[in-house]
Amino acid sequence: MSKVIVSKDKCKQCGYCVKHCPKQAISFSADFNSSGFKYAVVDDSKCIACGMCYTTCPDGVFEITE
Amino acid sequence: MKEIVFAGFGGQGVLTAGLVLSQVALFSGKKATWMPSYGPAMRGGTANCTVKYSDSRIYSPGQEEPDVIMALNIPSFNKFISMVKPGGIMLIDSDIVTCDTNVRSDVKVVKIPGTTIANELNNPKALNIIMLGAMVKLMGDFSEKEAIDGMNDMFGKKGKNKYEAANTAAFKKGYAAV
Amino acid sequence: MAKGKKVPEKILRQVPFCPGCGHGIIVRLMMECIEELGYNDNVLIGKPVGCASLLDNALAVDTFTGAHGRNGASMTTIKRLKPDMLVVSYQGDGDAYNIGFSETMNAAYRNEKFTVITINNGNFGMTGGQMAWTSMPGQVTATSVNGRNVELSGMPIRVPEMIASSFDTAYVARGSLFTPAEIKKTKSYIKKAMQAQIDGVGHSLVEVLSPCPTNWGLTPLASMERIVNELVPYFPLGEIKNKGGK
Amino acid sequence: MGDMVKGNIAMGEAAIRAGMHIYCGYPITPSSEVMEYLSWRAQEAGRQFIQAANEGEAMYMVYGAASIGSRVLTASSGLGISLKQEGVTYMAAADYPAVMINVCRYGDGLGSLESGQTDYKRETRGGGNGDYRNIVLSPSTVQEAVDLVYLAFDLSEKYRNIVVILTEGALGQMMEDCDYPPMKEVPYYDWAFDGKYTHGPYPSQMAVDLHAKGIKNNEKRAAITENEQRWEAVGVEDAEYVLFAYGIPGRVVLGIVDELRKKGEKVGIIRPISLWPFPQKAFDSINKNVKGFISVETADSGQMLEDVALYAKKKGFGNVPCYFISSPPGVPKSKFVLENFEAIKAGKVKEVF
Numbered sequence: 001m002s003k004v005i006v007s008k009d010k011c012k013q014c015g016y017c018v019k020h021c022p023k024q025a026i027s028f029s030a031d032f033n034s035s036g037f038k039y040a041v042v043d044d045s046k047c048i049a050c051g052m053c054y055t056t057c058p059d060g061v062f063e064i065t066e
Numbered sequence: 067m068k069e070i071v072f073a074g075f076g077g078q079g080v081l082t083a084g085l086v087l088s089q090v091a092l093f094s095g096k097k098a099t100w101m102p103s104y105g106p107a108m109r110g111g112t113a114n115c116t117v118k119y120s121d122s123r124i125y126s127p128g129q130e131e132p133d134v135i136m137a138l139n140i141p142s143f144n145k146f147i148s149m150v151k152p153g154g155i156m157l158i159d160s161d162i163v164t165c166d167t168n169v170r171s172d173v174k175v176v177k178i179p180g181t182t183i184a185n186e187l188n189n190p191k192a193l194n195i196i197m198l199g200a201m202v203k204l205m206g207d208f209s210e211k212e213a214i215d216g217m218n219d220m221f222g223k224k225g226k227n228k229y230e231a232a233n234t235a236a237f238k239k240g241y242a243a244v
Numbered sequence: 245m246a247k248g249k250k251v252p253e254k255i256l257r258q259v260p261f262c263p264g265c266g267h268g269i270i271v272r273l274m275m276e277c278i279e280e281l282g283y284n285d286n287v288l289i290g291k292p293v294g295c296a297s298l299l300d301n302a303l304a305v306d307t308f309t310g311a312h313g314r315n316g317a318s319m320t321t322i323k324r325l326k327p328d329m330l331v332v333s334y335q336g337d338g339d340a341y342n343i344g345f346s347e348t349m350n351a352a353y354r355n356e357k358f359t360v361i362t363i364n365n366g367n368f369g370m371t372g373g374q375m376a377w378t379s380m381p382g383q384v385t386a387t388s389v390n391g392r393n394v395e396l397s398g399m400p401i402r403v404p405e406m407i408a409s410s411f412d413t414a415y416v417a418r419g420s421l422f423t424p425a426e427i428k429k430t431k432s433y434i435k436k437a438m439q440a441q442i443d444g445v446g447h448s449l450v451e452v453l454s455p456c457p458t459n460w461g462l463t464p465l466a467s468m469e470r471i472v473n474e475l476v477p478y479f480p481l482g483e484i485k486n487k488g489g490k
Numbered sequence: 491m492g493d494m495v496k497g498n499i500a501m502g503e504a505a506i507r508a509g510m511h512i513y514c515g516y517p518i519t520p521s522s523e524v525m526e527y528l529s530w531r532a533q534e535a536g537r538q539f540i541q542a543a544n545e546g547e548a549m550y551m552v553y554g555a556a557s558i559g560s561r562v563l564t565a566s567s568g569l570g571i572s573l574k575q576e577g578v579t580y581m582a583a584a585d586y587p588a589v590m591i592n593v594c595r596y597g598d599g600l601g602s603l604e605s606g607q608t609d610y611k612r613e614t615r616g617g618g619n620g621d622y623r624n625i626v627l628s629p630s631t632v633q634e635a636v637d638l639v640y641l642a643f644d645l646s647e648k649y650r651n652i653v654v655i656l657t658e659g660a661l662g663q664m665m666e667d668c669d670y671p672p673m674k675e676v677p678y679y680d681w682a683f684d685g686k687y688t689h690g691p692y693p694s695q696m697a698v699d700l701h702a703k704g705i706k707n708n709e710k711r712a713a714i715t716e717n718e719q720r721w722e723a724v725g726v727e728d729a730e731y732v733l734f735a736y737g738i739p740g741r742v743v744l745g746i747v748d749e750l751r752k753k754g755e756k757v758g759i760i761r762p763i764s765l766w767p768f769p770q771k772a773f774d775s776i777n778k779n780v781k782g783f784i785s786v787e788t789a790d791s792g793q794m795l796e797d798v799a800l801y802a803k804k805k806g807f808g809n810v811p812c813y814f815i816s817s818p819p820g821v822p823k824s825k826f827v828l829e830n831f832e833a834i835k836a837g838k839v840k841e842v843f
Contacts, residue, residue, distance in 0.1 A: 058268025125745025128821025318554030
């Protein structure tokens with residue numbers, strides 16, 4: 001079963017993943033990461049591990065495990 | 067040490083004639099330098115080169131006070147006649163340099179009808195070699211055979227063996243003309 | 245159907261590009277292509293002057309530090325002396341099309357068998373958003389504060405089309421990043437460009453329309469919208485030339 | 491005995507013999523024969539050759555070629571070398587080796603096509619922005635040009651430094667016989683990019699401590715200064731006047747000194763072969779009671795003269811007047827130099843330093 005791992009401290013809050021997630025499974029956190037950004041949070045119950053977030057992310061925040 | 071200037075207009079082969087003389091000098095165990103005029107002079111107008119040869123180290127390769135000058139057109143004669151060393155020689159093609167050559171009493175002007183000889187040989191491009199033959203005779207530093215061997219060796223290395231007979235004939239005519 | 249996806253191991257660290265900057269995506273695509281083509285241990289990337297300078301120490305492959313605009317020349321000799329090496333020149337539009345126009349065009353003119361990836365973000369990013377030859381008519385930049393006046397500065401330059409139509413090169417394409425599908429297409433262009441080099445077909449160039457949210461004064465998402473609405477109509481996407489493999 | 495060969499062509503052949511892998515250049519009188527020769531000779535010898543769109547592009551080709559550890563040569567003249575300077579300073583920043591031949595033409599800007607020595611300051615001081623020096627070697631005969639080009643590749647690699655062969659139009663264009671050194675096949679240097687990331691990151695200037703690197707480079711420059719001074723000296727031990735001249739004027743002045751000494755005049759010459767490092771050790775043999783130093787240059791402003799004065803001071807000759815003889819474009823005439831020398835001796839010329 002695939003799963004998404006989020007490196008929250010790499011996130012710069014651009015929002016590309018939020019926009020392009022086909023399941024609307026990604027939202028921004030309420031708190032801030034170490035760089036001061038609200039970071040991407042994945043709702044595992046909605047995620048299908050399609051990898052769109054990996055594809056659109058400029059900062060290598062997402063890893064999809066096999 | 068001897069200093070010789072070869073001067074004419076571009077295409078007459080004066081640079082080549084000078085090179086042959088320098089190569090002949092090397093061939094006979096001397097040191098030699100060849101210094102061309104270059105740049106704008108290559109593209110029309112007069113062309114000239116300075117050849118020096120010596121039994122010992124040659125310091126300046128440049129024009130200082132030539133022992134002999136070969137002039138193959140009037141502008142070259144006019145430009146260089148004042149430069150010849152007192153007692154030196156001005157060698158001219160009398161077919162081309164038709165101006166008054168009686169300019170300096172301390173310089174011997176040697177006139178060769180080079181163009182006429184070249185036409186007789188049916189080889190108008192050989193003017194430079196004919197004049198070179200005369201030059202070598204005047205210098206007296208190299209035998210006729212030594213010079214012809216050196217010349218043919220040089221052209222042979224450039225892959226121009228096919229002109230050997232014609233060059234040899236031209237050289238001999240010039241050598242015999244003084 | 246799900247497959248694992250991980251940033252290539254040759255990317256050592258996150259690069260400090262601005263939030264939403266397209267460089268991060270394009271660098272990843274480039275490194276994915278190098279890895280997938282099996283060239284991780286036989287590759288040299290030409291790094292330019294500009295925002296891509298931030299790649300310092302970020303990539304675990306040989307990375308040549310070029311002079312501003314001149315990598316078209318430097319990559320030429322590297323590729324000629326090391327013909328089996330994959331040589332990729334990663335350049336911004338200011339680097340490749342402004343200051344390095346001569347080197348870029350001359351390398352293409354000679355059909356040098358290396359790959360150029362140019363990031364077209366319509367301005368000079370690193371120096372603070374000045375006008376580039378790729379800036380759009382009317383675009384406000386640090387050196388065109390009233391909007392680019394094409395009467396004085398000419399219309400935006402389309403170098404890929406110039407190269408494709410003028411020189412006997414192997415592959416030219418233009419991609420963008422505004423949807424996952426466009427990103428995947430762009431990756432396929434980069435891969436085909438590298439393959440053209442590997443096959444010895446000739447010079448290849450891929451331009452990528454990329455957002456510069458910081459200097460455009462837009463959010464990342466609005467920047468992507470601008471690309472769709474304003475840039476794509478002038479800089480059409482797709483393969484411009486493909487001579488095919490050997 | 492070799493055949494008569496043009497200086498430019500002899501230098502091209504010497505580079506091939508030295509294991510040059512690639513030549514990148516753009517033609518300019520009076521250096522073009524280096525390139526014309528290598529355009530076919532490089533291929534014949536299994537090496538490479540590129541005609542660039544301009545001198546700057548050629549220098550960035552040199553930069554790329556050096557980065558993968560190849561032996562690379564470029565040649566140009568005067569203003570062409572000016573165009574290369576951005577690349578030269580990048581090369582210095584990266585500590586990349588290369589050999590660059592300047593067949594100097596006379597003058598500022600476009601200058602003339604005639605032979606000159608007006609680029610001395612540019613070559614010996616670096617030429618581009620920053621804080622570096624190129625090793626500069628200057629031959630006075632075709633044979634010496636061959637030997638120095640051959641040596642230059644080794645020095646360049648040893649010190650990871652550009653070596654400039656600063657010669658003149660006259661030497662590039664003239665012919666003399668020479669013997670060539672043996673043919674070398676040299677592998678690419680192993681410190682360079684090999685595509686495998688063998689040496690780890692190679693950061694740009696912005697990512698390194700430039701001051702620390704500069705201090706380290708001072709050590710390199712000190713080693714070069716200690717090890718690489720080259721010169722020819724005649725008659726300096728008892729000389730009342732010592733003339734300084736390099737390149738073609740160097741051989742002309744050697745002749746003058748030879749002639750004067752035969753007449754019993756106490757005159758000497760130092761002919762620098764390395765211009766940077768300047769051969770300051772040559773001062774150690776000079777007569778302590780020398781009356782004057784005279785720099786003879788095919789230039790108007792006395793460029794090497796400044797180095798003569800500088801090192802005279804360093805070597806304890808600070809009170810010895812330094813004179814300048816400015817020779818017009820071309821090969822200096824012995825008579826002209828002699829007349830000027832006589833005028834200096836007669837006290838008719840004011841010293842510059």
